[in-house]
Amino acid sequence: MAEQQIQTQSQSAEHTMARPQRWAQPFGSNMTDQDVDRLLSDSQLKDIDGEKFPKHIPLGGILKNDTRLVKFTPGEIVVREGDYGNSAFLVLNGKLRVVLSPSLPRDAIGRSKEYTRSIFEAFSQLWTSNWLPETRDTSKYSLDELMAGGSNESARVVLQDIPTILDKHNTGAIETGALFGELAALGRIPRTATIFADEDAELLEIRWQGLRELRAYNSEWKRMIDERYRETALAAHLLESEEFGHLDDDQIKDVADRCIFETYGSFDWYTSFQRLRSQGKSDEPVIARQGDYPDGLLMVRAGFARQTVKHGNGIKTINYLGAGNNFGLHPLYSAWKNPGASEDLALGSGLSALGYVDVVRVPASVLAEYVFPNIETPVNTIEVASQKTIAEDALLEWAVDERFINGRQTMVIDLNSCVRCDDCVRACANGHDGNPRFRRHGKIVDNWMVANACMHCADPVCMIGCPTGAIHRSMSGGMVVINDDTCIGCGTCANSCPYENISLVQIADKQGMPVVDEATHRPIMKATKCDLCSDQLGGPACVRACPHDALKRVDFREFAH
Amino acid sequence: MILRDDRFSEKVSPYLRPNFPYVCGRAAAWGKPCHNGPTANGSCGGTSECHPYNEDGRWICRRPPSAGGPCSEGPLPDGSCCKTLTACQPRRTIRKVRGRVSVMVAAVVIAAIAAFGFDLGDQEQVASSLDAGPLSSIHQNFTSEQGCNACHAAHGSGAIGWLEAAMTKSGPSESCINCHQFKDPINGAHNSALISASQPGNTSCTMCHTEHKGADANIVKMDDAQCNSCHKAKFASFATNHKEFSETYPFGQRTAIAFNHSSHFGKHFKDARYSKNAPEKGCVGCHNVALAERNVPVRGFDDTCAGCHQDAVAGREFVMFTFPEFEENPIDIEDVLESPGGALVAAAKATQDLQGEVEKLTEATSGASGKAIVEEIKTILADLGDRVGIEEAEEEFEPISSETLSPVSAELLGVNGEEVDEYAEATKTLVEGVLENGVTALAELVGEAGGNPDTLLRGLSNSTVVPAFTAWAANKEYEATGETIEKGWYANELSLIYRATVHGDPVMKAWLDYAAQNGSESLNEAFLSRTDGAGACTKCHAVSSTKTDKNADNNKKVALKVEWKSHPADGSPLVKYSHKPHVNLLGPGSWCTSCHKIDEKAEFSAAFNQLDPHKFSSNFSSVKKGTCVECHGGGQVSQTCTTCHEYHQEPGFKKTMMRQVADKK
């Protein structure tokens, strides 16, 4: 080893490779220039003004590298409901159907597990783990053998018995020229519906990095995408809710037309979040103020909002709302029920946006027409929540302040049980070739520590900036993982994560020599973070390894209550 | 880092590797650790902070951002880092030290076992893991030559031997019988094949006897719980719920001698005629307390019964042979004369003739001296004549005897003694035989009849037999001359008789044994009858039946035996009772009646009139458990199982052990 260290000082013994570029891994391996030309001349894309696109991201480049052509035969599923997807689809020709309600059963859409190790492979980690930190088998990084980021081109699930499905399930048609899937791609939420091919179809699959560029540099696309959302996702979203779930198609359409979209906060709240906090400036735009009269039900579609009441000189957080929650139902109902009475009509609490919130406002008239006649008096959440003492809410307050409520697998350590033995870190390292994927330190409240381990957020902001899509939501399980082979080490995700849970590491080859870029000789970095042991047996090793049950992976919402 | 606001940033705080076995040496000495940390093989990894790279002829610092990013000074012109540090000595983490200590401890333990774990044979051992503690001093002395191998076969047998011993079920119990021996299988309950046949499972010595408990340990001491562990009927203690003794305890069968304690003590000893012969000291007058063990043995006949019963013995004699009545002269006188005895007969005849001549002579003589001589001759002849008194054979046979053949002879000859047709021939042969061969003929007869002539006819000589038989053969009565016969064989008139005068006369005893074994009724009557039996033996000695195998005729003969000696006390071999500690507590014989009370009502003698010894009534009431409990109970005298019961049957030692002792000397 010592000899090797001396050797690295001379240039010839360096381990070099070309620094990975953004389009080093194109989305589809079979996009040719002819395809690009065809798209630009023939399809809905021909109207896009290529001039508006910057030089380093030309439209042709986007089409060549961030899109791919995919063909489907009748019955093949294009997207499955519940999958986390990173791409939108443009229908070039053919016809598809979207299943509205009820959802298709699990086995019909062929849910399967991702790759996990076998027992022997798991066991062999005992002797194959390396003492040298962050070693990689660099031969894997050749272009030809890479997997595309996140999706498996060859495996398709085929629906059996289409006519029965059409009979039993409400479906909608998707025609040529339609765009779908952008909601999941841009919104970092699961696919809202299952879509399968009704006839032979050719689709242009655009991964969301490309979609983002198209939306950014073409207003037509921006409008189209937003409209599309209103037509498709909103209806689905409304149908999912308790209040509107029973309505039929026409009613839903009526409701959808009358709903108002509102967005609060900035999409990239995370970049300024810590900085503004340390400066003492709140970055929480107010959605509704306590004491105002509501004019519509606020349904949170994405993001998080803080529900507060005034308390002394400050404001007390009584709850936080995420996707699927609504705000203001009780006062609106009281107003409708007892038009004359004046109490209970104003908002008993305020609502502010935590980071970025997508809200749908349903007007009171719509509610009066479709909802209120069919429901009982809703629970007055404020009464319930405000009966709790300050101490009981302290954890919640703190968690909301730190935005930990985003986390669905937050690593929480009970410091009264933790003996600081580091068995959790060892177990994590054992499952990752000797490299731990979290650090056992973090913010502390009372006896709880939230460690710097990826929380697999409901709204994973780390995914936003990734140029290659290496960081993605896994198809099953929903955990956020980084594909090590496609990561180019730009550090965007690490910088984006507001909780500092992603670490960039310098990689070395199997002998321990640092791998450097062949041109600049700067070290090649890779982003690493907790992957919830998705390829291991038995789930997160840290939880299983703690000898005193001090370590938990929690959904902070449940934990704080 | 606590002081930094950005301490959780990934740029500031890299991953920690708690598995890594080394810690920076500077940190171990409480200095500032370098950024790189030790290498995997324990050498310092932080001698330089970066590895500069060459770009277009310039060397550029490549310190990672977590260490502060590229330094402002930049690399030296020769391409080496400007910030070099002297190498530290990385130290092992506590965890790695723990692993090494564990290995060391394991090595030390194994080495210690290897060094001290085995017995080095003759060498003086400081300590050994094989040392299980001192043996009891007895075993220690006997096995000190052989050492551990005396009991543990696997000792010193090497790895294979140990493996075998570990796999098989073998233990020191198997070596016990190298020196000890017992009645039957060693691994059966009570060492008795009979008892253990009905019991499941094997026993082993080590179940109860454990060794290596120290030199003074008593390895034979047992407690009640150990006995109770096998026995289904469990007793809390003797006094509480040990079961009652059997109904007739301690008597299992009738006594050998029909001595009726009740009548003797009640009547006979009080009789004025005999009271001076009665034992003065009561029980101990006859029972010898000095020899008290299980039994308190009775002194011999001579010391006890003879005082009153000596004469009874001589009272009854038995007739072996009676010359029977014949219808015709069985024996030719010529044969008689030619026989050895014939000389006497001839002499007798001659004497008779001489007597006649002497009569004639007497008439013819006149002188005084002549008369004197003639008188003297007469006297001599008369004497002879007395002895050999036969008359001249006459022409007509008149049997001299009108007797029947004695039952004994009838039995010996195998004929019916009453029917002359049957016995004539046999008797004739016998007489002829005797005339020719004397006692030998009788011996042959006895021998053919299944008896032993040496014992049955002991003391019988020709001088007794031949004259008698000669006389009878000559159809004369035999007149015995000489002293009065007091004892033994004698012939008289028409019989050959044996008279016993001494208790325990061997000939009489032999004849009784013969009769018992023979089994014929006539013999039984002659000898074994209580009232008429010869020698009066069976008046006191019981006659008991023993079942025998079928004889040659396939008839089951009930053989008898005469109980000559008094029985040892009946009882199971597992019970050990000794009178010794009980009898003399307040002087000899003081305690007999406290346990043995005479039962007046028992029909003692009636039992002796039949042959089954197990049908009996004892003179004494049976001893009840309560009697014992009076002392052996309530915390007074010991009442443990081993006080009265034995476990081992016939314990003994083998020659091998003795040889060991001998060899040692």
Add this chain to the structure above:
Amino acid sequence: MTKNISILSIFGVIALIVVGYNAQKMDLNLQNSSVLTGYTLIAVMLCVALLNTRKKLSMIPLGKASSWVVFHVVGGLLCVALFWVHTNTFWPKGLYEGFLAGAFYLVSLSGIFGYLIQRLNSRKLTETGIEVIYERIPLELREIQEKAEEYIRECTEATGSDVLANHYLNTMVWYFQKPRFYWSTLFGAGNAKVWFRSEGASVKRYLSSEELEYFRHLEELVELKMLVDTHFVHQNLNKKWLLLHVPLSVGLVIMALWHLLLVEVYAL
């Protein structure tokens, strides 16, 4: 976790009763109950000793480590009880058995001590209010010292007086160098505080108000260092007690196996 221990100990007690009852039955039948109790004891002991192996095999789903620890604790206590049932005494005769018993008691006592000490230590560590990683403590101390020296330098530059600097060199350099007052910190006594207060009282009278400001900064640093020392001492103990427990248990297992072999060869 205490709840789990309580639940499992019921099973432990039941197991002990079952073994004890059967052993007694065997004794009453003149069989050797030591065989049953001995084999049970070594079986439980080996299962208990597997905890160390389980901790190394975290990549295979073998059950939660905390469950194994619960089993380890209950199993260990069961072993102690079984040991007494097996030997029928508190200290066996025989030299080798004496060593075996000694090792067993040491392992058990160190285990019980470690279990109790861990709970106390964890609480004490949380109560400090800060969290320090053990391996980073030298770094922390160096940073505190650097910060203190920075303050001293500033003070000297600002005020021109070297009283504080000298005081620092005479006393606090020693204090900041490494964790001090080990035993006092371990038992929660306040020797460090007393030391600093007395040192501080002696120098405070010579400081101007401006210097006093810097002195207060130093005081904060000293208090921080006291917390770091607390972390060091307690985390150190958390790791060190295992230095006794684990190697001894290795020795114990080997000795027990040798004892088993001897018994099988010589007595059974």
